[in-house]
Amino acid sequence: MFDLYDVIVVGAGHAGSEAAAAAANMGSKTLLVTMSLQNIAQMSCNPAMGGIAKGQIVREIDALGGYSGIVSDKTAIQFRMLNKSKGPAMWSPRVQSDRMRFAEEWRLMLERTPNLDFYQEMVSGILIEDNKIVGIRTSLGIEIKGKSVVLTNGTFLNGLIHIGEKQFGGGRAGESAAYGITEDLVRAGFTSGRMKTGTPPRVDGRSLDYSKMIEQPGDVNPDKFSYMDITQPLVTQRSCYMTYTSQAVHDILKEGFDRSPMFNGRIKSLGPRYCPSIEDKINRFADKDRHQLFVEPEGWDTVEVYVNGFSTSLPEDIQFKALRSVEGFENVKFFRPGYAIEYDYFPPTQLKHSLETKLVEGLYFAGQINGTTGYEEAASQGLMAGINASLKVQGKDPFILKRNEAYIGVLIDDLITKGTEEPYRMFTSRAEYRTLLRQDNADFRLTPMSYEIGLAKEDRLRRMEKKRDQSDAFVNFFKETSVTVAEANPILEAKESSLITQPDKMFKVFSRPQINLEDIVKFEKVKEYIAEHNLDREVIEQAEIQVKYSGYIEKEKNNADKLNRLEDVKIPENYDYDKIKSLSYEAREKMKKIRPVTISQASRISGVSPSDVSVLLIHMGR
Template sequence: MSLFQDKYDVIVVGGGHAGCEASASAANMGMKTLLITMSLQNIAQMSCNPAMGGIAKGQIVREIDALGGYSAIVSDNSAIQFKMLNMSKGPAMWSPRCQSDRMRFAEFWRMMLENTPNLDFYQEMVSGLIFEGDEIRGVRTNLGIEIYSKTVILTNGTFLNGLIHIGEKQFGGGRAGESASYGITEDLVKIGFESGRMKTGTPPRVDGRSLDYSKMEEQPGDKNPQKFSYLNVTKPLVDQRSCYMTYTSNEVHDLLREGFDRSPMFNGRIKSIGPRYCPSIEDKINRFADKERHQIFVEPEGWNTVEVYVNGFSTSLPEDVQFRALRSVAGFENVKFFRPGYAIEYDYFPPTQLKHTLETKLIKGLYFAGQINGTTGYEEAAAQGLMAGINAALEVQGKEPFILKRDEAYIGVLIDDLITKGTEEPYRMFTSRAEYRTLLRQDNADFRLTEKSFNIGLASTERMKRMEYKKTASENFVQFFRETSVKTEEANPILESKGSDLMKQPDKMFKVFSRPQLADEDILKFKKVQEYINTNNLDKEIIDQAIIQVKYSGYIEKEKNNADKINRLEDIIIPENFDYDKVKSMSFEGREKMKKIRPRTISQASRISGVAPSDISILLIFMGR
């Protein structure tokens, strides 16, 4: 008798951040779902730094939450510190970030998944895929067990033929202490997929009891910390743990250089490309030789552990070189290692082989999410997992796919960048990648996405009601600003203190408060504003939302108009089987790129590298537009 007699709707391979969100979303949409992972004890493991969010990444976590994913709730329940980054800039740049308790994070994810209906678990290595023509039929495990499913989502992280490097030593592994996964790459390449290799790295973990924090700069959390989730399931932190900052020096750099001849990065053993924006320490001192020092962030791994993550010291140098160099960093003179840093090479599949749904173009029902698509970062992986799970569920239900546009979510930017432009180095999200970042703020992700998710059966009724209340309350507050006048004698002292022109006659609050010189706290000084807030019992989230709508209304409207113009091209669908070879007047490069990417819309076609504006004009004419 087989262990698995029934056919699943969705099988998710891999229990990292992408796999967890994929499993949760598919199961919550009513799909009979199976999560297969090599180690159930390591579900949602934070393989690298113990933190969630950050610049652009924090926006993604809030979007996942607005859509009904779990990452924000887990982060809030396992946070040890919270910060809103970039508060000196405009709200488009504000980015939430939390330090996490690594063990609690994984534990809470496991508990949430175990309490999710429709979700089964199985611990084993998937070593092959079962195809029937150009459709997926299931997976095959190392024990030879065949498990059948209507759809399969691969979220293999760094495990596909993973190879760990520490100095001259190298050995197979998906991460420290865990074996690599073999067989899947070979099956995919055999049927026509293109694969490549990427590299990432991680720093040493050390014993916090051996550090001298008096020689470092303390990095505390916010005085009034917020949280990630829009739901009221947790309260903001009261107690927080501090991080610390120290620096490398010329002495540290010299000690590191002594090991360069033994470094797999420099002696040719590592040939794949690592993340440009999170380089190893040896790469930093080699590329930026004029810099006398680099920042080292000392991050605690949890509430009750002494283990510390040495952020900024990612390395694949020999362990003895790592140790000597780190002991020359201020505060690390007596450091004890828990484990050395290492680099890891792994297989990925260029994401131009995917549709916007993250389904592969070659095989129906097969989806890729996370580092298999060439991305780096927990948040980017979780977002892809969520979207793959949603679209696998919709595919099984025979419904229209769920695709987010670039003006609707950072998640939309992420996926569109991947499948349209591809990536030859680990892709990381930045605010600069989003042309509509004033629209895609972290504060309004629920306004942008919750109703969309509710309509496909993922976001809960509770989420929808909370969003509707917040939206109505903030819109009413904005309307109050539009309708209520402020007198000169109340406004002018505040305007004068801010160096803003004085009012000559009473004016509407909306116009006065849109002045760039006025900060949020200045607006809250006005008596009528305070009375409105107290009468309507408004919380900080609603107040902040309304003030942003007032102060940045001009920028928001301008971006909406720009997005509307571009979205007209999003509405022009290119037929799936369109024959580009018939468009003789198109440039050769443009034609070849479009044949490879198979863009879904004219707008997507215009974003393909190598496609000229003239190619788009010719295509529009050919299509009768």
């Protein structure tokens, strides 16, 4: 019934979809197995992609040749660049998506991908021989053989849904949980744990009074995610809205605390710290008398609305009563209540940086099975797992991104090196090189690498090279072109910046913090250059960042280069840490468990001190 596959991907959420696309586009014969072909890349929670740090990840996925950015652009109903008032390291793109069209577009793109087959059924186990993966087993008892397997099970592994005192098995609302895989993995020697996440009620937008809320429109000049020209920026957009809870709302919610699975002990696992439920927020932040709620449309045509900020597992009657006390929600009608879900995950310290498991060769984990939360975090792991599963089958070295090369590199290194006991979410603060890892330059950083391994296609590489060459030439123009006193001083005076007394290079004038792009394009020489070379906004913005932040960028590159020297100091695979008596006990135990590949990775393990690193270097003859 089935041939031998190079890569089998289990689960078709954001991680599974990216994994399947990557493996197939790299030439591997790939099978995507899912419990429901109607729910491929379903947005289980909020109808949006991107945001703080997450937008950078989507840009990186696109730069590598993944699909998330393209699908987001094709199905966006609103675009916003967050943190625009801060420096470019903090700029983060975000789109509000049409939920139904998002899933549809993902499926159509996957169906148009060569080398990719589909099968709908629950996977109930994995096949292992001599510590090597050989395939999967389905609920019908069918065995499908594969050279590698990527598990992207999301919240489905022994999933348990909670609404007040009611609980029932499920991977998400209306879909059954998956059973059998956890048990097979535990028998193989893996350690498992439980995590929790939640979702808010979905409501009927026709029952809301938007006049009582604060409108949040999209950007006046919207951008897009993908670096490719497959789609164009939005011309029309749908607004989101913001309102607040109140003390009255909090008092109603507290009425249900005795029936809350979070407070009565039914839920014992940890939920996402940075996306807490509404009951958790009013309990933890008792001094606050209100919390923001973001009212997000689910699409262009549907009336369904997502109430971001009101995630809850309280009884449905309490949810309804409390939400009707929110301004603008006085007559709200529910489509369905919010709920919490508990599910199995596997601490990611059991993985290599390629996302291959240490215990079973050819088996890869990606997404929430690794303890992460968020579509973007899952999609990036899926992409990397799909890439590395394909490279493994081809007999090639794994593709691993460093912390100074991508947010994806930071994410995976954090998981493998530090592990996580609560759902991991990416933030810009987690990246020590965020000035290098901007959303605007992900193509410069990653597209050449992806082209080398056979994922990014030539048209993507050529487009990136053209943009890079144009922006570099524009920067050189600023370095070589002088501006006169008469040209510069009126603009400098208007910006309350010190005047120049003699002609100076544009680069130096433009580097001043008070001067921005709108100021510099007032110079006739700049206008003429832009017109002559037909520069688009993307190139102009890239050049602006390189000029204004050149000092910071250079400093960060130097810091990264210094620390990367430790990446070159490899630790033998079966290194005996017990023989180094001068290592601290904690460092010895942590390194025996995690098995760092390099000195640099060892230095990032929690509990390993600088003196432990020095001891290691001495014992390795450095």
